[in-house]
Amino acid sequence: LSSTIAFAGLLLTSFSLLVSSIETRRKSSMDILFSLEKDLDFSKSKKAIMYALNLEDIILENPVEGVDADYNNIINLKHYFTHSMNIYEFLALSIRQGIIDEELFKSLYKSRFLKVWQQTVPAINKIRNAEDNPELYEHIEWLADRCENH
Template structure:
């Protein structure tokens, strides 16, 4: 036996619950979620483009920067000459023009490595452009870095550069 409907419902003639407002609210909620997802994707894509643009700007600037070109050429000469690079890291050469050139290149690599780690620069793009030079320069400068660390008592000097070079060496 069925229960009789309440008097108020019977009087209004409305026996069914209206789902219209629930459907509308659900549609608004789904639309908001989809819009949020699209916005987040667009933000991520814009960050990716900005990172690539910053990397291209850096590479382009280096190709035309006279100071960088001169220091890079000096560093390349020092890498190939005798005495080896670590010779210039000794205490008695700490103010020499040679160690200034070496430090300039190592500082540049450290800055690039931090930029990559922080997501400011695009690692894949920079790696395609500069991987061989970075890894080769690290291998040539490793003993110099060790000497500087020992002389200064700071074991973290050029640690970001080291980490990047070692990662790129192991992932060819």
């Protein structure tokens, strides 16, 4: 009888820890995702790449300072692109590793994330081909696939 009670106590403790772990992960996920809402550089970067025309052509340009009239705009756009993609790659990897809750991300950001993905995938593919690096931003692609198909 005492071993049955001890086993039941162990099961209850394990269940309690599991529920606590899930809630802690969700709260941490919320904290991370909402901190992005306050990140003005990230917001500015997303906005810049969403409104860029011919993004995939601009990203591979190598402008010359003092020669190209659009030098600063190209450099800024490249910075915005890299900044946004690196944050999304971090988020996607964190979701893939179970650090950030996938369903919470999808509920909060799925449509906005997919719009950014659709705008940037031609540029990503062009960079992958130019650098012969098919794994570039692979976690973002994984997350986009999950958002589109699950």
